Amino acid sequence: MRDSSARLRLPDFCSGPAAVAVILIVVLTAVVLSLARQTELLVLWVDLARTALFLLWIGLGCTAVLCAMRTRLEALPIPEAAMLAVGAIVVVVSAVSAAALWLGSSEFIGSLADSLLFPSRPWRFLVTNMAIGAIVGALALRYFYVLGEWQRNVELQARARVHSLQARIRPHFLYNSMNTIAALTRTDPSLAEEAVQDLADLFRANLSDLRGSITLREELQVARIYQRIEQLRLGERLQVVWNLSELPMHAQVPSLLLQPLLENAIYHGIEPQRNGGVVTVDGSLEGDMIGLTVTNPLAEDGQLGHAGHRLALANIRERMELMYQGRASVDAGPSGSEYIVRLRFPAGL
Amino acid sequence: MQRVLIADDELPARERLGRLLAELGGRELAGECGAGDEAVRLAGELRPDVVLLDVRMPGMSGLEAARHMALLPAPPAVIFTTAYDEYAVEAFEAEAVDYLLKPVRAERLATALERATRVAASKLERVAGVGWAQAIRTHVAARLRDTVKLIPIREIYYFSADQKYTTVRHVGGTDLIEDSLRSLEEELATLFVRVHRNALVNVQQLAAIERDGDGQYEVVLRDIGERLRVSRRLAGELRGHLGI
Numbered sequence: 001m002r003d004s005s006a007r008l009r010l011p012d013f014c015s016g017p018a019a020v021a022v023i024l025i026v027v028l029t030a031v032v033l034s035l036a037r038q039t040e041l042l043v044l045w046v047d048l049a050r051t052a053l054f055l056l057w058i059g060l061g062c063t064a065v066l067c068a069m070r071t072r073l074e075a076l077p078i079p080e081a082a083m084l085a086v087g088a089i090v091v092v093v094s095a096v097s098a099a100a101l102w103l104g105s106s107e108f109i110g111s112l113a114d115s116l117l118f119p120s121r122p123w124r125f126l127v128t129n130m131a132i133g134a135i136v137g138a139l140a141l142r143y144f145y146v147l148g149e150w151q152r153n154v155e156l157q158a159r160a161r162v163h164s165l166q167a168r169i170r171p172h173f174l175y176n177s178m179n180t181i182a183a184l185t186r187t188d189p190s191l192a193e194e195a196v197q198d199l200a201d202l203f204r205a206n207l208s209d210l211r212g213s214i215t216l217r218e219e220l221q222v223a224r225i226y227q228r229i230e231q232l233r234l235g236e237r238l239q240v241v242w243n244l245s246e247l248p249m250h251a252q253v254p255s256l257l258l259q260p261l262l263e264n265a266i267y268h269g270i271e272p273q274r275n276g277g278v279v280t281v282d283g284s285l286e287g288d289m290i291g292l293t294v295t296n297p298l299a300e301d302g303q304l305g306h307a308g309h310r311l312a313l314a315n316i317r318e319r320m321e322l323m324y325q326g327r328a329s330v331d332a333g334p335s336g337s338e339y340i341v342r343l344r345f346p347a348g349l
Numbered sequence: 350m351q352r353v354l355i356a357d358d359e360l361p362a363r364e365r366l367g368r369l370l371a372e373l374g375g376r377e378l379a380g381e382c383g384a385g386d387e388a389v390r391l392a393g394e395l396r397p398d399v400v401l402l403d404v405r406m407p408g409m410s411g412l413e414a415a416r417h418m419a420l421l422p423a424p425p426a427v428i429f430t431t432a433y434d435e436y437a438v439e440a441f442e443a444e445a446v447d448y449l450l451k452p453v454r455a456e457r458l459a460t461a462l463e464r465a466t467r468v469a470a471s472k473l474e475r476v477a478g479v480g481w482a483q484a485i486r487t488h489v490a491a492r493l494r495d496t497v498k499l500i501p502i503r504e505i506y507y508f509s510a511d512q513k514y515t516t517v518r519h520v521g522g523t524d525l526i527e528d529s530l531r532s533l534e535e536e537l538a539t540l541f542v543r544v545h546r547n548a549l550v551n552v553q554q555l556a557a558i559e560r561d562g563d564g565q566y567e568v569v570l571r572d573i574g575e576r577l578r579v580s581r582r583l584a585g586e587l588r589g590h591l592g593i
Contacts, residue, residue: 175432176359179452183365233359271358274384274407 008074008081009148010141014067018144019060025140026059027052033132054100058133061092086137093133097126160318170263180233195232198225206256213323216290217249223258223281230266237276238266244283251290251347254319260312261294261341268309269296269339285347292343298334313341320345351462352379354397356388356414357430358406362451366401366430369455376462385409386488386499389417393496397425399465401449404431409487409499417490420497420527426465486536489517491524498524502540506570507577508533508549518575542590544568545580555591558584 011018030052038044065088066073073081101122177199184192205222227240240262258281265279277297284291313332320328320343328345353376357363363381370376379397382388386408392400400418402411409417415427429448447461489505490497504520510530517524534541534549541549556571558579566579568587579587 172432175451176362179365179432180359180361182452183361183368186368187361187364233361235360237358271405272407 008076008078008085008145009152010066010070010073010085010144011148012067013063013070019063021144022059022063022140023056025136026055029132029136030055054096057099058093058096061096062089062137065089065092082138082141085141086134089137090130090133093129093137094126097129101125156318156322160315160322170267173263176233177229180229184232191232195229198229201225202229202259205259208255212255213252214255215249216247216251216253219253219255219258220244220249222256223262226259226262234266234270234276237273238270239276239278241278241280244281246285247283247290248285248347253345254316254323257316257320257343258292258294260316261343264309264312264341265294265296265339269299272299273297288347289344290347294341295338298337298339316343351376351399351465352395352397353377353462354379354388354391354395354400354425355381356383356385356391356400356406356411357381357403358383359403362403362430366453366458369453369458373455373459373462383407385411385414388414389490389497389499392418392425393421393493396423396495399462400425400427402427402429404429404433413486413488416486417488417497417499420490420492422492422495428461428465489526489528489533491517491526500524502537503551503553506551506554506573506575508541509577510547518573542587544583544587545578548577550577552590555587558587558591 034048404411
């Protein structure tokens with residue numbers, strides 16, 4: 001997940017909105033340059049007109065070049081991509097400047113125009129323009145980059161929220177639990193009462209806003225409540241081994257980090273087995289990184305390709321990315337006769 | 350007296366259905382079990398009138414179990430029980446085999462049992478086929494005198510066909526089944542490979558291709574060492590499977 005975020009994401013310069021933004025930047029730059037240079041009103045207008053005309057060519061040229069380079073820029077790491085983009089802008093600036101110089105010195109137009117319209121000192125003109133182009137270009141790219149990152153973040157948040165709604169506890173779990181409780185009300189009313197309380201707590205945790213964070217202790221409590229309910233249903237077929245004594249219980253984690261993993265482990269690893277099996281939850285602390293591992297026996301029901309399973313993992317990945325921004329990792333896959341999910345995230349934010 | 354078999358992998362679910370049956374009266378609990386293949390076996394042994402069959406079970410899904418039960422001399426009526434309605438439940442209903450959503454209501458169970466008469470085997474098979482796309486079958490079934498014998502797919506060495514029957518050669522011996530080689534080939538395409546017009550072999554069992562004295566191609570099976578004739582046309586394809 002670190003890989004995908006470390007790219008220079010620029011707007012699509014081949015599209016209308018980006019071109020309009022470039023034109024706006026170009027015109028504002030022309031205004032700034034003219035204001036700085038001229039004090040007399042009449043001269044200011046003439047200067048603004050020719051500067052704007054000149055810069056518009058540069059702006060449109062840059063847009064076209066960046067549009068053409070887009071895929072190449074996105075394949076490079078950020079520093080290289082930024083250098084390349086600014087370099088391209090400077091090249092366009094030099095080319096347009098050279099064209100303006102050539103036009104001014106050509107006999108036909110040069111003789112018509114007065115000195116106000118065309119530059120007189122070629123080398124200074126060229127170098128000044130390249131410097132201004134590099135500075136304004138870098139600022140504009142920075143602006144587009146920050147804007148893009150901000151939009152991406154907003155999108156990520158929205159998507160995480162949608163997924164969190166989708167990834168709530170599987171409906172069949174609710175119905176199966178209700179079925180268990182219906183059976184228990186006659187055979188063991190006090191156990192049924194406990195189960196109802198557990199189910200209420202679990203759904204309270206599940207229906208709360210998943211964007212928030214809770215302590216590891218609270219998250220483990222939710223997971224254990226979930227285990228208790230499943231235990232009633234599956235009996236001796238389900239065994240869960242917890243090895244979590246090493247963990248700092250006050251660490252903040254995204255809510256519903258562990259419970260969906262436990263749910264997957266039981267749904268794919270235990271329920272399809274006639275004689276059940278063991279789910280192991282291991283916690284470790286290495287430096288300031290917490291590791292959480294959930295292991296279940298691999299059944300033949302295709303846990304790997306299962307849509308619900310992938311969705312739960314994608315959801316956890318997104319919420320960890322939001323909270324830890326590239327400092328967390330989620331790995332999942334089969335290993336021998338087991339299926340293992342490994343989470344790693346910082347103990348303190 | 351209607352005799353009912355309950356198949357569900359969750360003990361509380363079985364207990365509850367058993368209790369509901371007792372309270373309804375006029376029904377007898379013929380037996381109960383917690384896995385799909387056991388349900389098929391018990392349906393043959395106990396000859397219940399009705400099976401209450403959970404859709405998701407270890408061993409074999411309820412949908413597959415229903416399909417194998419259809420081969421019994423007197424197939425029971427099947428009522429699916431399920432917590433999820435994602436299995437095309439309307440289709441079950443259209444085929445007149447009922448389904449019940451958990452937790453099951455006593456009234457619904459009573460109605461379903463009243464409606465449940467012995468369902469024609471063909472109908473049961475059609476119904477089970479509805480959920481087929483989601484549930485790859487794990488067994489083939491051989492019809493015996495008054496029960497069906499389930500043969501796990503992974504224990505099968507090969508299928509061979511003569512004019513009328515398909516023979517299964519498997520760990521436990523040899524049996525006749527009613528599926529055609531063509532339908533087996535389609536359904537088990539990833540696991541079995543055609544070596545000849547009349548033989549379908551478990552890919553895991555392919556050990557080598559050899560030529561006999563007459564220049565005929567033969568495939569050697571890994572575990573039992575038997576040789577099967579390979580048609581010239583399929584020999585090349587088979588080499589691909591063997592990686593030679």
